[in-house]
Amino acid sequence: MFTSEENDKIIKEELEAIKAEIISIYNASGKRTTGEFEKGLKIEYSPNKAVLSGYAYLAGRKAGKMPPVQAIEKWVINKGIKPIEAKMKTSSLAFLIARKIAQQGTKKENHLLIYDQLITPERIDKILQRLNQINVTAFIGEVTVMITKLVTNL
Known part of the structure; x- marks a missing residue:
C-alpha cells in the first residue's frame, strides 16, 4: 500500500542535497564572513x-x-x-559604505544567485520524476491488488 514515507524520504534527500550545494557554492564564492x-x-x-x-x-540590494x-x-x-585614512574609524567607514549602498544599491556583477543556479526547472522536474516513479509504482500495485480481489470474487 502507498505511504508518504517514501515521498518524504526523497523530498528530504533532495532538499538536504540542495542545502549542502548552496553552502558549498557560497563558501567557495569568497563571500563568507x-x-x-x-x-x-x-x-x-x-x-x-x-x-x-x-x-x-545574496541577490544584492536596490538603492533606496x-x-x-x-x-x-x-x-x-x-x-x-x-x-x-589613519584617523578614520571602522564605524565611519561602515557608515559611508551603508550610505553608498542606500544611494546606489550594490553592483549586479557582485550578486550571487545561488538559489537560481541550483533550484532550476530541470532540477524540480528530476525531483518530481523520482516522486512520480514511486507513486505510479504504488498506484499500479494498489490497482493490481484491487483487480485481483475483484476477479477472485466473481
Whole structure:
C-alpha cells in the first residue's frame, strides 16, 4: 500500500542535497564572513512537503534604503577591511559604505544567485520524476491488488 514515507524520504534527500550545494557554492564564492548565512538556511518538513528558506541578501540590494550600519561594520571587520585614512574609524567607514549602498544599491556583477543556479526547472522536474516513479509504482500495485480481489470474487 502507498505511504508518504517514501515521498518524504526523497523530498528530504533532495532538499538536504540542495542545502549542502548552496553552502558549498557560497563558501567557495569568497563571500563568507561570519557563518550567519549557513545558520540562516532552514528546511521545514511536513508530510509530502518541505520548505527551504534562507537569506535573500545574496541577490544584492536596490538603492533606496540604508542597510544596518552595524551589520556593515561587522562585515568590514570580518573581511579585514581597513580605512585608508589613519584617523578614520571602522564605524565611519561602515557608515559611508551603508550610505553608498542606500544611494546606489550594490553592483549586479557582485550578486550571487545561488538559489537560481541550483533550484532550476530541470532540477524540480528530476525531483518530481523520482516522486512520480514511486507513486505510479504504488498506484499500479494498489490497482493490481484491487483487480485481483475483484476477479477472485466473481
